Amino acid sequence: MVHNAVARRMAAVAACVVAVVALAACGGTASSGSGSGPLTIADLAPFTGPDAALGPIYLASCFGATRAINNAGGVLGHTVNCKSVDTRGDPADAVPATRQMFASTSNLALVIGVTSDEAASVVPIINSNKTVVFGMTGQSEFDSTHFDYFYRLVAPDLDESYAMVAIAQQKHYSKIALAFGNDIGSQTFVAPAISAVKKAGMTLVDNETLDLHATTFRTEAAKIVAAHPDVILTEALGATAASFLSEVKQLNGGTMIPIIGTSASIDPAWYTSVSGAIGASTLASSFVADNLVVESTGPAYLAFSQNLLAEKGKVGNTGNFNTYLTAPGAVHLYDGINLAALAMIEAKSTDATVFRPFVEKIGNGVPGATVVTSFADGVAALKAGKTIRYVGPGGPTNFDSFHDSTGLFEVDTYDATGQVKVVGQLTPQELRALAG
Amino acid sequence: MNLLFASLGFGMVTAAVLAIASVGFTMQFAVTDVLNLAYGAVMIVCAYVAYAVNQAGISIWFGVAVAAVLGALISVALNRGVYTPFQRRGTSPIAIVIVSLGLTLILEFGLQAIVGGNNVSYRVSQGPTLHVGGLQLTVVQLVIIGLSVVAMLAVHTLLAFTKLGKAMRATAADRSLARTCGIRTDRVVTVTWLISGALCGVGGAVFALDAGSFGATSTDLFLVLILAAVFLGGPGQSYGAMLGALVIGIGTEVSAAYVTPEYKDVVAFVLLLIMLAVRPTGLLGSRA
Numbered sequence: 001m002v003h004n005a006v007a008r009r010m011a012a013v014a015a016c017v018v019a020v021v022a023l024a025a026c027g028g029t030a031s032s033g034s035g036s037g038p039l040t041i042a043d044l045a046p047f048t049g050p051d052a053a054l055g056p057i058y059l060a061s062c063f064g065a066t067r068a069i070n071n072a073g074g075v076l077g078h079t080v081n082c083k084s085v086d087t088r089g090d091p092a093d094a095v096p097a098t099r100q101m102f103a104s105t106s107n108l109a110l111v112i113g114v115t116s117d118e119a120a121s122v123v124p125i126i127n128s129n130k131t132v133v134f135g136m137t138g139q140s141e142f143d144s145t146h147f148d149y150f151y152r153l154v155a156p157d158l159d160e161s162y163a164m165v166a167i168a169q170q171k172h173y174s175k176i177a178l179a180f181g182n183d184i185g186s187q188t189f190v191a192p193a194i195s196a197v198k199k200a201g202m203t204l205v206d207n208e209t210l211d212l213h214a215t216t217f218r219t220e221a222a223k224i225v226a227a228h229p230d231v232i233l234t235e236a237l238g239a240t241a242a243s244f245l246s247e248v249k250q251l252n253g254g255t256m257i258p259i260i261g262t263s264a265s266i267d268p269a270w271y272t273s274v275s276g277a278i279g280a281s282t283l284a285s286s287f288v289a290d291n292l293v294v295e296s297t298g299p300a301y302l303a304f305s306q307n308l309l310a311e312k313g314k315v316g317n318t319g320n321f322n323t324y325l326t327a328p329g330a331v332h333l334y335d336g337i338n339l340a341a342l343a344m345i346e347a348k349s350t351d352a353t354v355f356r357p358f359v360e361k362i363g364n365g366v367p368g369a370t371v372v373t374s375f376a377d378g379v380a381a382l383k384a385g386k387t388i389r390y391v392g393p394g395g396p397t398n399f400d401s402f403h404d405s406t407g408l409f410e411v412d413t414y415d416a417t418g419q420v421k422v423v424g425q426l427t428p429q430e431l432r433a434l435a436g
Numbered sequence: 437m438n439l440l441f442a443s444l445g446f447g448m449v450t451a452a453v454l455a456i457a458s459v460g461f462t463m464q465f466a467v468t469d470v471l472n473l474a475y476g477a478v479m480i481v482c483a484y485v486a487y488a489v490n491q492a493g494i495s496i497w498f499g500v501a502v503a504a505v506l507g508a509l510i511s512v513a514l515n516r517g518v519y520t521p522f523q524r525r526g527t528s529p530i531a532i533v534i535v536s537l538g539l540t541l542i543l544e545f546g547l548q549a550i551v552g553g554n555n556v557s558y559r560v561s562q563g564p565t566l567h568v569g570g571l572q573l574t575v576v577q578l579v580i581i582g583l584s585v586v587a588m589l590a591v592h593t594l595l596a597f598t599k600l601g602k603a604m605r606a607t608a609a610d611r612s613l614a615r616t617c618g619i620r621t622d623r624v625v626t627v628t629w630l631i632s633g634a635l636c637g638v639g640g641a642v643f644a645l646d647a648g649s650f651g652a653t654s655t656d657l658f659l660v661l662i663l664a665a666v667f668l669g670g671p672g673q674s675y676g677a678m679l680g681a682l683v684i685g686i687g688t689e690v691s692a693a694y695v696t697p698e699y700k701d702v703v704a705f706v707l708l709l710i711m712l713a714v715r716p717t718g719l720l721g722s723r724a
Contacts, residue, residue, distance in 0.1 A: 048545070049653065052553035182698050209698040213657040215647040218446040219692035219700075222439065222572065239555040242649030250562055250574055273555035277649045316552045 038079045039350060040105050041066065041337060044098060044122065045113030045136070046089035050183070050212040050238030053269030056315040057329040058113045058136065059084055063315070064308035064330075065337035065375075072376035075341050076350060080109070087118045089183070094118035098125050109350055110134070110340045112333045116157070116185025123150050132352045132359065134336030136329055139188050144402060149352060151339075151359060151403045153332035153394055155263065155292055157185075161192035162434040163290035163409045164233045164260045166426050169200055170411075173258070177206040177229035179220065179244060181236035189262065193233055196434040205229050210236045210244055221247035225257070235262040241270065242277035249278050256282050261289035263328045268319030271418050284416045288423065293408045294331045295393045296422070300373035301325075304334055304393040319418075326412065326420040335392035339363050342378040342390055363397035363405065365389025441570025443693040444686060449577045451685025452584035453639065453646050457658070458665040458677035459591055460635025464511070466608040466672030467628040469529065470519050473536040476659030477543035478514070478633070479640030482507045483650060484547060486641040487556055496560045500583075500641040507637020508630045514539065515629045548652035555651040558644065580642050587635065588678055594631070595674060604628055608672060657701065661688075664708045670718025679719050683707060 041062050047055035062082035069080050085101045087094035094117070102108065102125075111126055111133040119137035126133045127147040135142070135150060138157035142150065155163075168176060176197050180186040190207070197204050206227035208220040221244060224232060236244060241261075249256045256278060264270070266289055275283045295301040305325050312321045324330040343358035344350050362378075365371070369389040372378040381388045390397070397405045409431070411424030461475050485506050486499030518539065522532055563575025573581075595601040606614040607624045615621045643658060644650040665684045669676025684704045691703040711718065 047553070048548065052548070052651070052653075056553060209696060211698050211701065214697075214701060215643065215650070215654060215658060216446070216450065217697070218449070219439075219443045219689050220697045222442045222446070223693070226439065239647065239649040239651050239654055242555055242557060243647050246557075246562075246648040250565055251572060253565065269554045273557070273649050276555075276557035319554055 036078075037107055038081050039075060039107050039109035040081055040083050041110045041112060042083050042085050042101055042105060042108060043113045044085045044094075044101065044111050044118075044126075044133075045087060045115055046117060047084055047086040049089040050181075050240070051089040051115065051117055051185075053237070053267060054089075054115055054136070054329065055084060055086065055113065056269075057267060057324060057327050058333050060308065060311060060315045060321075060324055061330040061333040062112060062337060063311035064304065065334045065341075067311055068303060068307045068338070068375045069341050072379055075109075075344050076348065078107070078350065080341065085113075087113075087115075087122070089115070089117040091118050091121035094122050095125065098122045102129050102131075107350075109344070109352075110337065112136075112336060116188065117183060120184070123147055126150070130352050132340055132356055134333055134340070136333070137185070139184070140192075142402065143404065146402055149356060151336065151399065151405075153336055153397065153405050154328050155406050155409070156404065157188040158192045158435075159406060159409070159431060160262050160290055161189045162196050162431045163426055164189075164262065165193060165196035165200055165202070165434050166409075166430040167260050167288060167290060167411055167424070168197075168202065168231050168233070169430070170424065170426075171231070171258075173202070173230035175203050175205045175228065175230045177208070177224045177227055177232045177257075178204070179208045179210055179224060179232055179234045179236065181212045181238075181240055182209050183212055183237070185264075186235045186237070189233075189235060199434050210240050212236065212238055212240050215239070215243065216247065217244040218247050218251070220244065221251050224248060225251045229257060231258045231260055233260045235264055237264060237270070239273060241265070242273040245274060246277040249282065256286040259287045261287060263289060263291040265289045266291050266323065266412055266420055267327050267329075268321065268323040268418075271323060271414055272319035275414070275418065280414075280418065281416050284414055288411050288413045290409050290426070291326065291412045292328060292332075292406070293395060293410045293425075294326055294328075295395060296326070298373070300391060300393045303374040303376075304331070308334070323418065323420055331392075331394045335390070335394040335397070338375045338378070338392055339390055339397070341375055342372075342382070342388065345379060346382055346388075360399050360403070362388055362390050363399055438570050439693045440690070442572050443689040445571035445573050447686030447689035448581060448682075449573065449646060449685075450689055451682045452581045453642050454658075454661060454665050454685050455584050455678050455681035456587050456635055456642060457639030458662050458669075458681045459588065459674050460632040460639060461662050462666045462669070462672055462677040463591070463604075463628060463635070463674055464632035465666070466674075467604050468515065468519070468625050469523075469611075470515070471529065471533050471536065472514070472519070473533060473659065474514065474539035474543060475636055475662065476655035477540040477547075478507060478510050478636050479643060479658075480650070480652060480655045481510065481543055481547055482637035482640035483644035483655075484551060484556075484652075486644065487558060490558050490560070496558045496641075496645065499558070500638055500645075503637040503641040504634040505637065507635070507640065508633035511629045511633025511636060512626060515626070544652055544656075551652055553651065555649045555654075557649045560645065576645065580646055583638070583642060587638065591635075591674055600624070600627065661701065661704055664704045667718060668708050668711050670720040673718065673720045676718050676720035683719075 045055035114135035347355035482503035489499035665680035669680030
């Protein structure tokens, strides 16, 4: 419809557009303080992009924990509030967002969130700003790299890979297919999973990488179905898991191939998306995931569930909010916030350079320490002059020299109504037998 | 060999969805001189409206029709409320592209603020998977291909055999000359926004139907595939966009079968770069 000269001009405009789009995709300075106003906990995580469901989980956890803290009198006369900082799940956006967070947040007391999407880029910045961070990344580089201010209460990806293969062993599967997203967080599972599959004497029949920005995965699904696996080990967040798994089901004649997911799939957004695409009953009958053992009864769970459920609705449309009670991001960050707040009180300072050692002391405990299961109990015990060990809904903490604390694994699934059920346990021996 | 035929079939489905969206995009671009990068955002808004209709217990195919109407209305509103005022002030084409990028963010993040970060799916049975000569397609996928063929035939009929189509082609070629010849170009431009917007709405709904699961930002990469199809075929060329969509759709799926799937969208851009190097006007550019 247009002349060639116009077409050439438009091609030039198109080249400019590509450059503009690339620049638009790219996205800062720093400080933390302890003035007289409220203390701020920053949830530094994806709120937009393919992993947009992660940020709200951590924010819900923050709302629950700060509710418990503020109801118990706050921290050293300060109330505590939460702030979301969107990394868009991309290091290029996360770095300026982190710098802007430090520049614009007065009384920044703690950072939570930090997924594998952005951890490698932002943890050095947070550490250089001497701010304590409880991260959700499972990346292996944090298994052996020491950052003074970085703490992790979730399992390393390495252990989760072994846990997935151990579940496959328990279920006597022998032909394994892998389907992981092409994001950093998902790809870290692949190499250890392949190694564990070999060590377990199983056969790897296919390994597909799923582009999280793509919208259909028919060819990838067809390759997996053609390989006739007994089970698919997978982690693919956003809309990817739902699209991919529904295509697997279609191409497999309407029958779902069994799926083993990571703990990231114990998440209401993941459930809503995948159950909507393949059906809740199909998901209930064909899916299990590894997850760290968390409390489902007792005083720690009771305090956690009451505070979290009281904040229901504050993070928008989340699907089944009850799933947050077992979601690793909600449970472990709630514990992290309580640990940091109690450390501030025992150290009598909100300065991270002063309270940081107390995080380990209260988490790991010292001989003769009084076990407390909530922030309020911890404050009361500290006021009574006792030394304390905090054991929250995520169970006992055991920080190693890299500030990692890993617990025991369980096997979870969803029932047809979307409730999380524990259907098995994994022993440390089972995992060790698969380690490289 | 089976995988080749299967991926060819999957490529046809991708091409069908891409063709509906690309033809609307390129028609809009040719006649209105606006490279509307908010097109993808309008698509996903329409996809969510179809979702709302579907959630109300109504057939998704009615939802597709509602999406078409809404796409047309939003597009006309964007033109009247945003693009035309900028064009009247003599804003440069590249500045209007930036404006459209801003609109994309406003629409997508506005939508996300309403619907949340969860991904959703239409309530529709895909039907049985039919195996024909190595192709593996569901009934819904066949309907999408059929819908695309009908849309392409309708666009062809409009452009080749109707007075409006001739007026659109004349306005695209030279708006001043067309006006001198008595064509009411303002009206032609408005009708073009309506038609291309309807294709945008249908494109959004079938995109979501084909993807199986979608969120507020799901069309971000798809818009880039639309641009690739449009510029591969020749900017402003409706038939070129159809051809470009076919090449991109089949190219991406076949490459996913034989190269790593991670790079399947990269293949689309390699094809585009080769085309721009060899034939800067696109596949059908010289036939204008």
